[in-house]
Each structure stands twice: as C-alpha cells, then as structure tokens.
Amino acid sequence: xxxxxxxxxxxxxxxxxxxxxxxxxxxxxxxxxxxxxxxxxxxxxxxxxxxxxxxxxxxxxxxxxxxxxxxxxxxxxxxxxxxxxxxxxxxxxxxxxxxxxxxxxxxxxxxxxxxxxxxxxxxxxxxxxxxxxxxxxxxxxxxxxxxxxxxxxxxxxxxxxxxxxxxxxxxxxxxxxxxxxxxxxxxxxxxxxxxxxxxxxxxxxxxxxxxxxxxxxxxxxxxxxxxxxxxxxxxxxxxxxxxxxxxxxxxxxxxxxxxxxxxxxxxxxxxxxxxxxxxxxxxxxxxxxxxxxxxxxxxxxxxxxxxxxx
Amino acid sequence: xxxxxxxxxxxxxxxxxxxxxxxxxxxxxxxxxxxxxxxxxxxxxxxxxxxxxxxxxxxxxxxxxxxxxxxxxxxxxxxxxxxxxxxxxxxxxxxxxxxxxxxxxxxxxxxxxxxxxxxxxxxxxxxxxxxxxxxxxxxxxxxxxxxxxxxxxxxxxxxxxxxxxxxxxxxxxxxxxxxxxxxxxxxxxxxxxxxxxxxxxxxxxxxxxxxxxxxxxxxxxxxxxxxxxxxxxxxxxxxxxxxxxxxxxxxxxxxxxxxxxxxxxxxxxxxxxxxxxxxxxxxxxxxxxxxxxxxxxxxxxxxxxxxxxxxxxxxxxxxxxx
Numbered sequence: 001x002x003x004x005x006x007x008x009x010x011x012x013x014x015x016x017x018x019x020x021x022x023x024x025x026x027x028x029x030x031x032x033x034x035x036x037x038x039x040x041x042x043x044x045x046x047x048x049x050x051x052x053x054x055x056x057x058x059x060x061x062x063x064x065x066x067x068x069x070x071x072x073x074x075x076x077x078x079x080x081x082x083x084x085x086x087x088x089x090x091x092x093x094x095x096x097x098x099x100x101x102x103x104x105x106x107x108x109x110x111x112x113x114x115x116x117x118x119x120x121x122x123x124x125x126x127x128x129x130x131x132x133x134x135x136x137x138x139x140x141x142x143x144x145x146x147x148x149x150x151x152x153x154x155x156x157x158x159x160x161x162x163x164x165x166x167x168x169x170x171x172x173x174x175x176x177x178x179x180x181x182x183x184x185x186x187x188x189x190x191x192x193x194x195x196x197x198x199x200x201x202x203x204x205x206x207x208x209x210x211x212x213x214x215x216x217x218x219x220x221x222x223x224x225x226x227x228x229x230x231x232x233x234x235x236x237x238x239x240x241x242x243x244x245x246x247x248x249x250x251x252x253x254x255x256x257x258x259x260x261x262x263x264x265x266x267x268x269x270x271x272x273x274x275x276x277x278x279x280x281x282x283x284x285x286x287x288x289x290x291x292x293x294x295x296x297x298x299x300x301x302x303x304x305x306x307x308x309x310x
Numbered sequence: 311x312x313x314x315x316x317x318x319x320x321x322x323x324x325x326x327x328x329x330x331x332x333x334x335x336x337x338x339x340x341x342x343x344x345x346x347x348x349x350x351x352x353x354x355x356x357x358x359x360x361x362x363x364x365x366x367x368x369x370x371x372x373x374x375x376x377x378x379x380x381x382x383x384x385x386x387x388x389x390x391x392x393x394x395x396x397x398x399x400x401x402x403x404x405x406x407x408x409x410x411x412x413x414x415x416x417x418x419x420x421x422x423x424x425x426x427x428x429x430x431x432x433x434x435x436x437x438x439x440x441x442x443x444x445x446x447x448x449x450x451x452x453x454x455x456x457x458x459x460x461x462x463x464x465x466x467x468x469x470x471x472x473x474x475x476x477x478x479x480x481x482x483x484x485x486x487x488x489x490x491x492x493x494x495x496x497x498x499x500x501x502x503x504x505x506x507x508x509x510x511x512x513x514x515x516x517x518x519x520x521x522x523x524x525x526x527x528x529x530x531x532x533x534x535x536x537x538x539x540x541x542x543x544x545x546x547x548x549x550x551x552x553x554x555x556x557x558x559x560x561x562x563x564x565x566x567x568x569x570x571x572x573x574x575x576x577x578x579x580x581x582x583x584x585x586x587x588x589x590x591x592x593x594x595x596x597x598x599x600x601x602x603x604x605x606x607x608x609x610x611x612x613x614x615x616x617x618x619x620x621x622x623x624x625x626x627x628x629x630x631x632x
Contacts, residue, residue: 140325143610144603145569152603155591156336242452249454250576250588265455272462273473280462284455292450299446 029304032296039290043098050092055258069278082278084264085271090278093264094286100260101287104175105241111179112240113233116186121217121225123187124194135191138184146181150243153177154252167255174253178243185232193225227305234298238291245287261287318618322611329607333600334377338370386601391593396601400583405485406476407575407582411567413489413498414506418567419560422510426517431544433522441514448511453570457504457577464500472497474579501578505570509563516559520552554621561617565610 024030042049069082069090082090123134141149157173158166197203198221206216247253248262249269256263261283268280361367368376380386386396425445429438465473477493479486488494524530525548533543572584579585583602590598 136324137328139321140328143325143565143614144329144607145566148569148572148603148606151572151588151591152599155594155599159594238450245452246454246573249452250573252588252591265458269458272458273466277462280458284458288447288451288455291452292447295446295450 026300026304029297029300032293032300035289036293036297039098039286039293040102043095043102046092046095046099050089050095052089052092054088054093054096068276082282084267084279085276090282093259094261094283097259097261097264097283098286098290100171100254100258101241101244101262101290104171104178104244104254104260105237107175108178108240108244109182109233109236111175112182112236113186113229115179116183117190117222117225117229119183120187120190121194121222124191125198125213125217125221131191134187138187141181141184146239147243147246149181150177150247151250151252153180154247158252167257170254171258174244174247177247178240181243182236182240185236186229189228189232190225193228194221197221197224231298231302231305234294234301238294238298241287241291241294261290314622315615315619318615322615325607325611326604329604330378330381331374333381333603334374336596336600336603337377338373381604386604387597389590389595389598391590391595396597399586399598400601400605403581403583403586405487406580407568407571407584409487409489410498410501410505410571410574410580410582411564413502414504414509414567415560415564417502418506418509418513418563421506422513423517423556426514427521427544427549429514430518430521430525442518445511445514448507451507453504453508453573454577456507457501457574460500460504461577471500473500476581501574501580504577505567505574508570509567512559512563513556517552517556520555521548524548524551557620558617561613561620564613565606568606568609 047053084090084093119134119138123131154173154177157176158170161169161173194217203216203220206220211220244253244260245262245265248260249266251266254260254263256267259267264283265280265287268276268278268283271279384397388394389396389399392399425441429441432438461473464471475497476488477497479488479494480490488498530543530548533547538547568584571580571582572587574580575582575584576588583605586598587602589595590602
C-alpha cells in the first residue's frame with residue numbers, strides 16, 4: 001500500500017513495468033539486446049568508428065586490393081578483415097553496409113507498420129464494406145509470398161524510373177517494395193486488437209461524449225493495440241533486413257556504388273571460387289549476427305508480452 | 311461440405327481475378343510493349359501496324375477480357391527477349407523447379423517431423439537443446455547465405471559435389487528428369503538442402519510445440535493410465551493429433567518453397583522457372599513476369615484449396631461445425 005501514499009517517480013514506474021522486469025530477468029534477452037545494440041550502434045556510427053571511408057577514392061588504392069585478413073599470411077595490420085577487390089577495407093565497408101541495411105530495414109518496417117496499423121484500426125473500427133475490402137486485399141496479398149512480391153514491386157519501380165535516376169533512388173524503391181509487402185500482418189493483428197477494444201466501456205464513453213471517430217481511433221484505440229504490433233515489428237525488422245539483403249544479392253536491390261550487406265555478399269560471391277573467402281564471409285557473418293540478435297529480441301518480446309506464458 | 315468448398319472456390323476466383331488484373335496492368339503500364347517488340351529503327355508505320363495487331367487502341371475493358379481469355383488458354387504471348395511463346399518457356403523449365411521443390415519438401419518433412427517428435431518427447435536432453443538452438447540459427451540464416459556456405463564447403467573446399475547447374479537429365483517426352491542418374495542427384499542435393507532448411511526448422515518447431523501441448527492433455531494421460539506402450543501413446547495418439555496444424559504449414563510452405571526457389575535457383579544457377587523469373591525482371595521481360603505471377607498465384611490458390619479440403623477430412627470438428 002506504500003505506493004498510494006507517495007507518487008512513484010518515473011524511474012520507479014519504469015522499473016516496476018512488467019516488460020522491463022521480464023527483460024532484466026531473462027539472460028537471453030539481455031545478451032541479445034547487448035549484441036543487437038552493439039552491432040546497431042557500430043553501424044550507425046560507422047563514419048566515426050570505421051578506420052577508412054570506403055566512399056573516398058583518395059583512401060582506396062587498387063594495389064591494396066584482395067588482401068587477406070590481418071592474421072592470415074600476406075595480410076596487413078591496418079586492414080583487420082582484409083580488403084575487397086577494389087582495395088576497400090572490409091571492416092569499414094561492412095560497417096557502412098550494415099548501416100544502410102539497418103536503415104533500409106527500419107524504414108521499410110516503419111512504412112509497413114504505419115500503413116498496416118492505420119488500415120487495421122480503420123478496418124476494425126469502421127467495419128462493414130471498408131473492413132471487407134481491406135481484409136480481402138490483405139488476404140490476396142498474403143497468398144503471394146512476400147519476397148516474390150518485393151522482387152516484382154522493386155522491378156516495376158526501377159523500370160518506371162528514368163535510367164539515370166535508378167541507382168540514386170534504388171534505396172527508396174527497395175524500402176517501398178519491402179514496406180508494401182509486409183503491411184498485411186500488421187493490419188490483421190491491429191484489426192483483431194481493435195475489434196476487442198472497440199467494445200470496451202472507455203471507447204463507448206468516448207463515443208458518448210461525442211468525440212469524432214478519427215480521434216477515438218488515434219487517441220484511445222491505437223495506444224491499446226500497440227503491444228502485439230511491437231512484436232511483429234521486431235520480427236518484421238529481421239525479415240526486412242533479410243529481404244533487403246536477398247534483393248541486393250539477387251542484383252535487384254542496392255547498387256554496388258553504395259553497397260549494403262547483401263550487395264557486398266553478392267560482389268564477394270564472385271570471388272569465392274578463387275579462394276578469396278573473406279570478401280563474402282565477413283559481410284555474411286555480420287548479416288547473420290544482426291538478424292540473429294534481432295530475432296532473439298523478437299522471441300523474447302513475444303514471450304514477455306504474452307500473459308499466458310508469465 | 312459443398313457450401314464450404316464453394317465459398318473457398320469463390321475466394322480463389324477472386325484472388326485470381328485480382329492477380330490477373332495486376333498482371334494485365336503490368337503489360338500496359340510497365341514500358342511500351344510496341345518498343346519492346348520492334349527494334350530501335352522500326353518505322354512509324356510498322357509501329358502503328360503492331361499497335362493494331364496487339365489491339366492496343368481498343369478500350370481497356372475489352373483488352374482485359376481478351377487478356378483473360380488468352381490467359382485461361384495459357385497464352386501469354388511472346389517473350390520480349392527470347393521471342394518465344396511464354397507458356398512453352400515455362401513448361402520447359404517447370405520440371406527442374408518441381409523436382410527441386412519435391413526433393414526439398416521430402417527432406418523438410420522427413421527430417422523436420424522426425425526431429426520435431428524427438429525434441430517434443432525427449433525435451434530437456436542435451437541433444438534436444440542442441441537441435442533447438444541450431445534450428446533458431448536456421449531461421450535467422452537467409453537462404454542465399456546457406457547456399458553460399460554449402461557451395462564453399464562441398465564444391466570449392468571438399469570438391470565433392472558440383473556447385474551449379476543441372477546435369478544427368480533423361481528425357482520423358484517434354485519432361486526432363488534428373489532424378490534417375492547419379493549425376494543428377496549429385497547436382498540436386500545441394501540446392502535441395504538449401505531450399506529445405508528454412509521449412510525444415512519451421513516444421514520441426516511446429517511439431518515440437520504441438521507435441522508438447524498434446525502430451526499434456528487428459529486423453530494422453532488416460533492412454534498412459536491404461537498402460538499402453540510408450541510407442542502407442544506417442545505415435546498413435548499424440549502424433550495424430552498434431553497433424554492438423556502441420557498439414558496447414560506443409561500446404562502453405564509448398565508455396566513458400568516455390569517462392570524461395572527463386573533465390574536458390576539463382577545461387578545455384580539451377581535452370582528452373584525461378585531463375586527465368588529473375589532474368590525476366592532484369593530485362594523487363596513483361597510477358598514472362600506476368601505469366602510467372604499468374605502461375606505462382608494459381609499454384610497457391612490450388613494448394614490452399616487442397617489444404618482446406620484436407621482439413622475437412624482430417625478434423626471431424628470442422629466437418630461438424632461447418
């Protein structure tokens with residue numbers, strides 16, 4: 001009963017939050033979060049951390065091309081993970097590439113989430129024909145596998161752009177392609193949650209005092225549907241990063257001039273047969289670690305937010 | 311039963327209508343079809359003639375009905391790049407994809423269900439834990455990275471298996487099979503494993519989760535109390551009741567296998583429909599893109615329909631409720 005006497009400080013309330021509690025009491029989550037944070041921070045601050053700037057021609061020399069990692073015979077200490085075919089330092093390229101991969105993944109998930117949540121809340125709250133139309137579209141889209149759809153949208157997007165703008169806007173096209181493919185999951189979950197919330201008394205109360213529908217959706221229903229959305233968003237982030245890497249690996253995504261992790265793996269793959277394993281190996285490891293950490297976080301979050309399992 | 315299937319059929323038709331509309335608009339809005347069919351130096355008259363041949367000046371609705379009519383007959387016109395009928399091209403490459411998908415589905419099913427049952431029954435042993443940890447990594451690994459890793463290990467490093475292409479094919483009319491020769495099997499094994507791994511982990515985790523849930527139910531406890539052998543309890547009673555969700559996943563995953571065959575076929579340069587699709591996207595070969603889209607959607611719709619009907623047969627509760 002002591003809490004009622006004295007209002008809790010923000011920090012105490014934060015500590016008492018069930019999600020935060022569960023976080024600090026599962027070692028897997030803490031490890032995953034640490035790895036994810038380190039990798040994501042390293043990538044975001046790539047310009048500050050990276051020993052070289054892979055986009056600065058003055059720092060690249062072809063003479064230093066195809067050098068193995070520093071600990072292998074023939075490696076040079078300033079290139080810790082070796083260099084690629086153009087003489088770029090692998091470590092720096094990976095950091096910059098990871099940065100692009102994360103940014104594209106985040107942007108794509110945000111696009112899918114905003115689109116899906118909006119349509120989901122509207123669909124669940126308005127109901128009727130609107131609901132039927134939105135959900136049918138989601139159903140149809142779910143029958144076609146995401147990666148195929150992304151390849152298709154991406155291909156169309158590139159064709160629609162004039163030739164000289166294709167490389168420049170490739171990143172946006174990829175974001176659009178992935179974002180447009182993953183909205184149905186968000187829409188379905190949000191719609192389900194909205195249907196539950198819309199019948200509760202606080203929503204009826206808001207309706208009675210005459211609030212407009214959009215305000216009820218935005219201020220009252222939306223915040224209460226966000227928990228499951230958070231879980232899907234985390235798993236969606238991992239999937240979006242994989243989707244971007246896959247598109248780029250297939251040569252459909254981000255061009256080699258500003259490589260993402262997928263582009264780096266694609267370029268490196270051509271040198272695999274000549275024994276230059278590090279050009280593919282390190283970007284691939286970076287991608288796997290990144291995706292694995294995000295997946296672990298998602299797994300933990302699903303358990304933590306599911307009251308049945310607590 | 312009849313109405314249930316009828317309703318599903320209606321939904322399937324709706325899906326196909328929307329997909330065909332998308333694929334029709336691909337023809338009209340992506341690039342200029344006339345430019346794609348004639349060379350750079352075609353005269354104005356030639357262009358107008360082709361426009362009329364293709365009926366591009368007709369109202370959009372009659373163009374769409376004509377497109378639908380052709381589509382139902384499997385006619386998607388000529389590929390812009392190879393100048394051959396698209397349906398021939400797809401039929402030619404279909405056996406390669408179907409054999410790849412078939413072999414990987416068998417691998418995923420057999421290994422996935424076996425390991426799923428094992429980890430479900432013997433939970434807590436170190437082997438189960440190891441299998442589960444590895445399966446989590448399997449979910450995180452993008453298909454193409456698995457492919458590259460397998461190529462590096464078995465083709466570049468150990469030199470046991472070929473790294474790309476399809477070989478040792480034997481003709482049966484239009485169907486070229488590679489499943490009857492040693493060379494063919496050597497070529498298919500790496501791409502098939504690559505394609506199956508993701509589905510395998512999904513099936514494994516699903517079967518395990520279902521087993522864990524079923525084993526706790528009363529009828530299993532009762533079966534044990536009756537003194538039935540461990541084997542009978544696990545396989546006759548428990549496994550059978552895990553099958554409904556497994557059938558769904560298997561059905562939906564066959565579609566997933568076809569989708570991911572695009573990636574696997576590119577990594578291994580496997581001459582199937584997926585590789586053809588990627589090349590078509592590269593060269594903006596709209597007829598192939600459109601046909602492939604319709605083809606995949608049709609496969610999905612058929613698979614979903616079959617799964618729904620299977621439900622009906624497997625689970626009496628749905629039969630009575632519907």
